[in-house]
Amino acid sequence: MIDEKKPRRRPRSDGQRNREHLLGVAKTAFTAGELDIPLDEIARRAGVGIGTLYRHFPNRDALIEAVYRAELDRLADAAPALAAQYPPVEALRAWMLLFVDYIAAKHVIAPALNGLVEGTSALYAQSGMILQNAIDRLVESAVASGDFKAEIEPLDLLRALAGVSNFSAGPGWETSAKRLVDILIAGSRV
Amino acid sequence: MIDEKKPRRRPRSDGQRNREHLLGVAKTAFTAGELDIPLDEIARRAGVGIGTLYRHFPNRDALIEAVYRAELDRLADAAPALAAQYPPVEALRAWMLLFVDYIAAKHVIAPALNGLVEGTSALYAQSGMILQNAIDRLVESAVASGDFKAEIEPLDLLRALAGVSNFSAGPGWETSAKRLVDILIAGSRV
DNA sequence: AGTATATACGGAGCAATGCTCCGTTTAACA
DNA sequence: TGTTAAACGGAGCATTGCTCCGTATATACT
Structure with missing residues (x-):
């Protein structure tokens, strides 16, 4: 009942790329000590919209975790x-x-x-x-x-x-x- | 030059009282696990204005410290x-x-x-x-x-x-x- | 008591930030 | 090349930290 495996489409390449960008920017920022950098700023530096960031990482913790x-x-x-x-x-x-x-x-x-x-x-x-x-x-x-x-x-x-x-x-x-x-x-x- | 001791007036009693109230409320909240309770809320519970809270404790850290x-x-x-x-x-x-x-x-x-x-x-x-x-x-x-x-x-x-x-x-x-x-x-x- | 004044009050309002919503765009697949 | 699921992007709302300043009042002095 729960294990309905849908024939998923291959993940979109731009999605992957953006995710990488975001992780890279976030890691750079975090390790540089900018611990509480606004998420908007991370999105801006990565060249994506804020919506995109939130789709990939539902909240700040999730981003940190991923990094x-x-x-x-x-x-x-x-x-x-x-x-x-x-x-x-x-x-x-x-x-x-x-x-x-x-x-x-x-x-x-x-x-x-x-x-x-x-x-x-x-x-x-x-x-x-x-x-x-x-x-x-x-x-x-x-x-x-x-x-x-x-x-x-x-x-x-x-x-x-x-x-x-x-x-x-x-x-x-x-x-x-x-x-x-x-x-x-x-x-x-x- | 620096040690100009001004003849300060005795601290106002209502000020003291409010400070105590704020500390009491904050301590209760913090120990109850409401760690990131909004400061407005603390002021409200203590029955004082938000301005009063900030005069006594310039920021959240100062309040926690005091508590x-x-x-x-x-x-x-x-x-x-x-x-x-x-x-x-x-x-x-x-x-x-x-x-x-x-x-x-x-x-x-x-x-x-x-x-x-x-x-x-x-x-x-x-x-x-x-x-x-x-x-x-x-x-x-x-x-x-x-x-x-x-x-x-x-x-x-x-x-x-x-x-x-x-x-x-x-x-x-x-x-x-x-x-x-x-x-x-x-x-x-x- | 009456008055002057330092002190404290209180909350409207601004700025920053987290997060959502939804119309638009685009890559994948047939 | 057309269809469509997936992803994009940013306007905008809610929340929260903090400031500013007009109002109120306790204290001190006469």
Whole structure:
């Protein structure tokens, strides 16, 4: 009843193009710190009408989500490789440091995490799942290998890390974040 | 030149009253989760004009700051008593748990921390200082007593804690936060 | 008490922004 | 080349933040 598959027409090429443009402009703006740039402005820079923007992304959150989704995916995808290459705890450590680097390099992700934090939008929840899944497996291995306490909750670590990432404090920021990674790991050991 | 002390008139009583009303209404609304309630609405509920609200609090941030300031102060003030009563590490642990409880009980503070996180407003910075000062001393003692590593940066712990507090996840939230406290402490030990 | 004046009040109204609606245009398919 | 689903675009409405300024009143002084 629900699965009526209609013979859809191939998506229009101009639609795709505009979507790309919008994402590109938005990403540039967001990473440049223009976090609350008006959506009209994004549409203008992308050379499309405001209506077009809203058809592709029903609200601001959806746009942000779309912009950072690729980044989050890449971050999550890096986990298996690290897990294969290093012993469990080192893999986790490497991944957490990667997490920090990501935010340090471009100021990407942080806003998405902030939104994720709010918990308002179902979209963010999905992004959160991607990351949670990645860290879940890493922690799982560390527990299985006997290095970590069994009661360690992976999400706790992710939350803490997200918290630190949010602070856009001065130059010491990055080292501070890396210090926290070590504290968290030391605290998780058996 | 700058310190011209003018013989100010005593503040008007109706002004004080209205200020109190506004704070009361705002606090009720905020803790009830109506985080982005329109300022007009707050003014209406408090039975004052919108102009009055803006005279007392020049913008939304200032209002939030004012609402949570007292709470943050109380939290910070609790630190010395704990330090006097318990050994250093236990005092720190107790304070961190208190921090969690505060947020668990009423959903106060979290928004303020979020703002603090943004670093946009000088006001929030001041609030942040209050908390930082409190935790600084607690950690200092723990380091001095030889329980904590010397390189522990108090702000790191505060950041992590703030990060966790932000997530308003399901019922497991509080226990999750408390778990993290223990991880952080374990990871900070020598 | 009466008066002067700093202080506070209140809300109309402007500007910015999010989002919708719908007539027009165009790419896909036959 | 004609038909049509899909996409476009921007006028315009609703909401919200904030300002401005004429009005009201508590305080201080005589």
